[in-house]
Amino acid sequence: xxxxxxxxxxxATIYIALKGSVDNKLGIDEIATAIDSPQYFTAKIMQxxxxxxxxVSSVRGPNGGFYxxxxxxxxxxxxxxxxxxxxxxxxxxxxxxKECSESRPCPMHEQYRSIKVxxxxxxxxxxxxxxxxxxxxxxxxxxxxxxxKK
Amino acid sequence: xxxxxxxxxxxATIYIALKGSVDNKLGIDEIATAIDSPQYFTAKIMQxxxxxxxxVSSVRGPNGGFYxxxxxxxxxxxxxxxxxxxxxxxxxxxxxxKECSESRPCPMHEQYRSIKVxxxxxxxxxxxxxxxxxxxxxxxxxxxxxxxKK
DNA sequence: ATAAATAAAGACAAGTATATCCTTTTATCT
DNA sequence: AGATAAAAGGATATACTTGTCTTTATTTAT
Numbered sequence: 001x002x003x004x005x006x007x008x009x010x011x012a013t014i015y016i017a018l019k020g021s022v023d024n025k026l027g028i029d030e031i032a033t034a035i036d037s038p039q040y041f042t043a044k045i046m047q048x049x050x051x052x053x054x055x056v057s058s059v060r061g062p063n064g065g066f067y068x069x070x071x072x073x074x075x076x077x078x079x080x081x082x083x084x085x086x087x088x089x090x091x092x093x094x095x096x097x098k099e100c101s102e103s104r105p106c107p108m109h110e111q112y113r114s115i116k117v118x119x120x121x122x123x124x125x126x127x128x129x130x131x132x133x134x135x136x137x138x139x140x141x142x143x144x145x146x147x148x149k150k
Numbered sequence: 151x152x153x154x155x156x157x158x159x160x161x162a163t164i165y166i167a168l169k170g171s172v173d174n175k176l177g178i179d180e181i182a183t184a185i186d187s188p189q190y191f192t193a194k195i196m197q198x199x200x201x202x203x204x205x206v207s208s209v210r211g212p213n214g215g216f217y218x219x220x221x222x223x224x225x226x227x228x229x230x231x232x233x234x235x236x237x238x239x240x241x242x243x244x245x246x247x248k249e250c251s252e253s254r255p256c257p258m259h260e261q262y263r264s265i266k267v268x269x270x271x272x273x274x275x276x277x278x279x280x281x282x283x284x285x286x287x288x289x290x291x292x293x294x295x296x297x298x299k300k
Numbered sequence: 301a302t303a304a305a306t307a308a309a310g311a312c313a314a315g316t317a318t319a320t321c322c323t324t325t326t327a328t329c330t
Numbered sequence: 331a332g333a334t335a336a337a338a339g340g341a342t343a344t345a346c347t348t349g350t351c352t353t354t355a356t357t358t359a360t
Contacts, residue, residue: 007245089151095152096152096154107281107285107289109289122262126261
């Protein structure tokens with residue numbers, strides 16, 4: 001469904017939304033441990049999230065780390081996918097046909113149409129903040145463990 | 151969404167269902183050209199479809215090639231995905247969490263639940279034959295061209 | 301029986317995604 | 331200013347996917 005990059009990006013962003021703030025920035029080691037992802041690889045992904053698309057904010061140096069602005073919290077989940085170049089799931093044809101469209105549909109087009117719309121809505125209407133709130137209610141963000149709300 | 155392997159597998163199977171039969175077996179070169187896929191790679195995928203899971207039938211030698219039995223035509227699209235090991239799309243968690251379940255859901259679980267059900271239904275209720283029939287109605291199976299029904 | 305056609309199988313090459321490590325830059329604190 | 335902590339950036343390694351080529355096995359036709 002999604003690449004590892006996208007999965008880590010989403011998990012990291014949700015975790016940061018839940019546990020971080022401007023005056024409690026989270027380090028990459030904490031994040032990677034919390035979301036059960038490889039640290040160095042996750043660091044690379046954070047660069048995509050901070051640089052290309054301004055989803056996550058960061059500062060270097062002592063007491064530095066990652067956090068989300070209030071504006072960022074309101075971003076749709078899709079913004080995270082776009083940052084890691086993984087929004088094909090809501091843009092591409094199921095059969096991978098470049099020419100597939102409403103006027104020239106592929107054989108699966110009709111059965112997939114409404115699903116695609118719903119996927120799109122899920123990723124566009126759901127905000128990062130709302131996912132973090134779900135997580136706060138005891139939803140998983142990492143394998144085998146729940147993130148405990150402080 | 152799906153891997154290249156899965157896309158080629160689906161396109162090839164649909165094409166074979168549409169144009170092939172026991173007494174009109176299709177060669178790998180025809181198939182690959184028709185569905186606009188790399189020939190040798192497609193040949194490998196055909197091996198998965200014929201060997202592991204019995205979706206496609208084949209015979210070697212002169213007048214050999216690929217075709218579908220009547221039973222195979224009734225198989226769900228999911229059978230093709232399984233043959234190429236790509237059914238994670240209907241089995242896995244969106245965030246890639248192994249522990250995600252109804253009792254221990256991930257933050258996206260609720261929004262994704264019904265979509266997942268629909269994806270599952272699409273792949274399980276749609277048969278290979280019905281996709282071929284769609285194609286016969288002028289739907290794309292290859293880039294830039296329509297498959298013309300004989 | 302032999303030749304020819306075709307898929308199957310195996311070996312390899314190229315490309316992309318994933319993962320790790322090392323160095324550099326930037327910010328903070330003393 | 332200097333030391334330190336943290337992310338950013340670059341280089342490399344590993345694994346997996348995708349793609350190609352060659353050889354082998356099998357079937358059919360002559």
